[in-house]
Amino acid sequence: MDSPTAQPLAGTLIDVLVERARGVTAGLPLFTALDSGGDPTDRVSAAALLGRVRAVAAALRTVGAAGDRVVVPALPGLDFHAGFLGCLYAGMIAVPVPPLRTGARHRATVRNDRLQKILRDCAPVAVLVSTPEEAEDARRADADAGAGPVPVPARIAVRQPADQGTPGPARTASDPAAVALLQYTSGSTGDPRGVIVGHGSLVANQRAVQDRCEIGPETTVVSWLPLFHDMGLCTGLVLPLVSGAAAVTMEPAAFVRDPRVWLRAIEAEEDVFAAAPDFAYELCVRRIPEAERAGTDLSTWRVAANGSEPVKASTLRRFAEAFRPSFFREEVFSPGYGLAESTLIVTMGKPLFPAPVRHYERAALAEGKAVPATPSAGTVELVGCGTAVTGAAVRVVDPETRRPLAERMVGEIWVDAPGNCAGYWRNEAGSAKVFGARTEGAAPGTEGTEGTEGTEGNHVRTGDLGFLEEGELFVTGRLKDVLIIGGENYFPQDVEAVAGEAHAAFAYQRAAAWPLDEERNGVAVVIETAERDQEVLAGAVRAAGMAVARALPAPVSVFAVARNKVPRTTSGKIRRRACAQQVAAGQLRPLAQWSSR
Numbered sequence: 001m002d003s004p005t006a007q008p009l010a011g012t013l014i015d016v017l018v019e020r021a022r023g024v025t026a027g028l029p030l031f032t033a034l035d036s037g038g039d040p041t042d043r044v045s046a047a048a049l050l051g052r053v054r055a056v057a058a059a060l061r062t063v064g065a066a067g068d069r070v071v072v073p074a075l076p077g078l079d080f081h082a083g084f085l086g087c088l089y090a091g092m093i094a095v096p097v098p099p100l101r102t103g104a105r106h107r108a109t110v111r112n113d114r115l116q117k118i119l120r121d122c123a124p125v126a127v128l129v130s131t132p133e134e135a136e137d138a139r140r141a142d143a144d145a146g147a148g149p150v151p152v153p154a155r156i157a158v159r160q161p162a163d164q165g166t167p168g169p170a171r172t173a174s175d176p177a178a179v180a181l182l183q184y185t186s187g188s189t190g191d192p193r194g195v196i197v198g199h200g201s202l203v204a205n206q207r208a209v210q211d212r213c214e215i216g217p218e219t220t221v222v223s224w225l226p227l228f229h230d231m232g233l234c235t236g237l238v239l240p241l242v243s244g245a246a247a248v249t250m251e252p253a254a255f256v257r258d259p260r261v262w263l264r265a266i267e268a269e270e271d272v273f274a275a276a277p278d279f280a281y282e283l284c285v286r287r288i289p290e291a292e293r294a295g296t297d298l299s300t301w302r303v304a305a306n307g308s309e310p311v312k313a314s315t316l317r318r319f320a321e322a323f324r325p326s327f328f329r330e331e332v333f334s335p336g337y338g339l340a341e342s343t344l345i346v347t348m349g350k351p352l353f354p355a356p357v358r359h360y361e362r363a364a365l366a367e368g369k370a371v372p373a374t375p376s377a378g379t380v381e382l383v384g385c386g387t388a389v390t391g392a393a394v395r396v397v398d399p400e401t402r403r404p405l406a407e408r409m410v411g412e413i414w415v416d417a418p419g420n421c422a423g424y425w426r427n428e429a430g431s432a433k434v435f436g437a438r439t440e441g442a443a444p445g446t447e448g449t450e451g452t453e454g455t456e457g458n459h460v461r462t463g464d465l466g467f468l469e470e471g472e473l474f475v476t477g478r479l480k481d482v483l484i485i486g487g488e489n490y491f492p493q494d495v496e497a498v499a500g501e502a503h504a505a506f507a508y509q510r511a512a513a514w515p516l517d518e519e520r521n522g523v524a525v526v527i528e529t530a531e532r533d534q535e536v537l538a539g540a541v542r543a544a545g546m547a548v549a550r551a552l553p554a555p556v557s558v559f560a561v562a563r564n565k566v567p568r569t570t571s572g573k574i575r576r577r578a579c580a581q582q583v584a585a586g587q588l589r590p591l592a593q594w595s596s597r
Contacts, residue, residue, distance in 0.1 A: 012203065017085060030240065031249065033250070036254040036258070056083055056128075061090055066172050069123065071153070072228075073127070074226055081227075096183065100115070126154045131157050135157045174199075181197050182196060195421050196422040201420065205344055205419035206242045208390040215239065219243065258287075267296055275304075275306070298323055304332045306335045307337060307345075332351065337413075339464075342421065346419075355383055360379060369409060370469065380494055396410070397414045402440040403440050408467055412461060412462065412465060477491035495513040505537065511526060512526050523552060524557045525545075527559070530563055537560050538592055555596050560593070
């Protein structure tokens with residue numbers, strides 16, 4: 001168990017900001033934004049940021065009141081930081097979303113399907129933009145377009161005129177129980193839903209990361225993650241504030257164009273926490289030439305968090321091996337597991353302790369049992385995602401009986417933690433299914449133990465499957481995505497990995513697997529490739545199909561498609577059901593295909 005931080009525990013993020021703006025480090029850089037080349041474009045101290053935040057809050061109060069919703073797009077530089085915190089300072093509810101589309105005159109527009117759904121759901125009073133000029137352009141564009149399906153909210157500029165000595169507005173009374181933001185889910189299994197995140201949950205969740213990773217004023221958080229996503233928001237904004245650390249941020253596009261920008265920013269600091277999904281570490285290996293790695297010093301990288309998507313042991317090994325000349329140590333990796341419904345983090349590996357990588361029998365996993373085994377074609381390699389962070393309890397539960405399961409038994413992951421959120425916005429039915437769940441009875445082998453009788457806890461049902469082993473959480477898949485074959489459960493990411501490893505044409509490519517038909521007696525796999533030679537592709541899909549057929553006792557169909565064609569959410573998760581629908585409708589045209597039928 002981690003030792004809780006000893007610094008004063010402010011109840012809200014605004015309390016934290018005010019404390020830092022009045023402290024001895026008030027004038028030191030808090031947030032620094034980098035451009036695509038890694039050069040600073042904006043830098044702000046806690047005191048200066050508080051001034052920007054108050055200006056945004058004053059402008060917002062001209063169009064709304066406490067409790068109203070405000071859409072906060074992914075704005076450039078540090079505009080998002082000022083806008084998001086300005087909403088909270090005004091007592092309004094922030095709604096982070098991806099960047100708004102821009103037209104020929106750079107008009108911010110809200111006319112896209114996903115954002116339209118969010119607008120209908122949360123009915124915001126305002127949408128933030130960067131400058132007064134953008135706000136005016138947007139108003140003209142809205143007037144020219146006429147009435148749309150959703151009322152167009154006011155546009156408020158984050159960059160307000162310089163303070164002329166007028167005192168800022170009084171902040172809304174601090175209440176950790178009040179709603180801070182609506183974090184819309186990525187929509188990997190349906191339409192996006194607004195998770196109601198409270199001020200207290202937001203602060204408590206990132207205090208837990210601070211405790212687990214020993215983050216303090218000497219630490220710098222380096223992040224390219226999108227701030228509209230829960231992992232990016234917490235890593236790039238909330239964690240630095242609550243921990244006393246500084247932060248260096250850059251646009252996601254800067255990292256994708258050149259991952260070296262991220263690594264150079266890490267190299268420039270003394271004690272670094274940086275987090276990314278698994279694909280980002282793989283991208284660094286593929287895109288940064290071997291000859292350049294030795295010229296980068298990553299010895300200051302103390303915590304490399306890996307989460308938001310399945311953590312692959314092969315990625316950890318490849319990155320550590322590739323950047324060993326850069327003084328990167330494999331034990332710096334800290335795999336984690338979390339979800340928006342619990343604010344973010346649930347479990348996390350302890351920094352500087354090697355992440356457990358273990359093999360389990362594939363056939364036993366299909367029966368719901370995690371049986372350790374020596375590596376072979378019949379085993380699955382899984383990475384442990386750490387133990388529960390401070391204040392959190394993780395249980396693996398039979399989703400039908402709601403009874404906790406014993407160690408090494410696969411079931412649904414349930415979480416009871418201070419970071420658990422209040423539900424989904426205006427969605428009582430969805431909230432009832434996911435939030436406030438209670439277990440029935442005790443796990444086998446614990447009956448009669450004090451505190452285990454009857455129902456227990458107030459859990460979030462994650463919809464993810466996994467098992468516990470000596471407190472370590474191993475995630476095996478999504479409950480809704482499970483492939484049921486011959487009455488047994490198989491996990492799509494396992495099938496996808498088998499297909500991807502079968503031929504060089506599919507190496508390190510995205511894939512999606514789902515039931516082949518309504519009777520669920522087979523499996524379909526779509527996998528991306530950069531290969532265009534038809535003879536090579538024919539051999540590749542056959543190799544992938546035969547590899548999957550050897551692993552699963554069922555008919556198999558494999559489809560090769562061009563790169564970036566497998567549908568994903570805004571956070572990069574595979575949308576398997578959407579992929580199945582596109583294949584059925586003929587919208588996703590294969591370059592080659594193979595079937596065992």
